[in-house]
Amino acid sequence: MPDDEPPLAALTAALEIAGVSHRYGKRLALDDVSLSVRPASFCVLLGLNGAGKSTLFSLITRLYAAQSGKIKIFGWDVSRDSGEALRRLGVVFQARTLDLDLSIAQNFAYHAALHGVGAREGRARAEALLAQIGMADRAGDKVRSLSGGQMRRVEIARALLHRPSMLLLDEPTVGLDVKARADILHHVRGLVAQEGVGVLWATHLIDEVAGSDDVVVLHLGRLLDKGNVGEVVARAGADDIAAAFAKLTEAGAPGEAGR
């Protein structure tokens, strides 16, 4: 039902991925991956380099179309109702996507326009978001003049400009120092708690996982386990999530979720 609204009763997931596979030529990058992210929850997509995290993000954001399986955002099918799905989604890609030669305000204005947000509303929203990250006085500065951590915070703020209910972040803390990493993580967790945004946070840094998070372990394109941290640790027979992750990825075998 491409033009119909998704049934409310079925709306338990902000993001739902079912049986998604993807190949680059002969190489299988994702193999039958299924997961879901609850509204207003923080879910960590944990995987080493080459696990398929970025490919999965490209499929969720419809940079590529999934070759098999379904992806839904608040019930809207990304292939059939991509407009409805994408307008509820904010994305921070692993590679920087800010225009370095434009100012922060100009980058925000461009993003607002791409989401059909009018100039006045976009400006007001940008001011509020920049104030939240303590950069209200930097709006006119060229992005090129910002530090890595500041750029990331600006990117996260920009991703929220059109008021998405689901936020994807692909390795957002890579290359940042310890303080900047902690600040960004704290800021995004605050968005979940205060604004009810659902978050899928892809990382290979195990110390970014908190005890109350949901976690999805992806390895070489296969989903090894998923659930809250306690469940995953218990199923792996490990003492903590770091040990569970090491055990799962060393074995490389499908765990609970893969069955």
Added chain:
Amino acid sequence: MINPAVSACATKKGFGLAEYAICLNGVVWREALRFLHQRERFVSALVRPLVWLFIFAAGFRSVLGVSIIPPYDTYVLYEVYITPGLMAMIQLFNGMQSSLSMVYDREMGNMRTLLVSPLPRWFLLTSRLVAGASVSLLQVYAFLLVAYAWEIEPPSLWGYLTVLPALVLSGLMFGALGMLLSSLIKQLENFAGVMNFVIFPMFFASSALYPLWRVKEGSPWLAFFCELNPFTHAVELIRFAFYQQLNLGALAVTMGATIVFLGAAITAYDPSRGMLMRREGA
């Protein structure tokens, strides 16, 4: 019980005309802003045709005579003859510059900002195309201003107005060609090939520098190739429009080529059918 915020997400919002207009406006504004920031790009876009006009054309004035052919009703100086070709050349280079910029944006990740917009991808690409064509108009009129000082002008000032729709169409055609090429080019380093295999053959095998009857005298085969070249038709469309005339054949070919190039570019950028999906990290 369903959370009200979640139930709001289930309500279809759709996109109104205003949202499409805001998006188009934003994409054109961003392209113009980038163009204004890159002053050297503007200078080189202006200097290139002026070198052809003031050095090449002046040197060849006595060698290459141009007889009375439509739309001219009298003998014209060689500089006058090549001016429409130089306007098209500006737009061709701008289209390729746009293509280069798309490949760069793709490599740097900026392209994703555009492609994850919820508006339809065909509309986003068309907006980008309109933005590129708008920038090329600024360049062409700046060139015409300098040419005017050199006493190269249309028979009536209305020519500056009547040439505008022709320039819009040719700008879209070259932009669409550039967009299609950008989907085929894997890396920025491969872009030099575009110079050798697209820009030079298109420009030289056309009626930009010499009338087709002259080419035919030298090589009927080359003349045949020139007639197949969409650049020739864009030049003739501009030439006639500058003289307040309509060349229907040139209009049809330029319009047809624009539709084909744009259709192919949209297909190439389609997430399910295009070439981009076969490349990791595109």
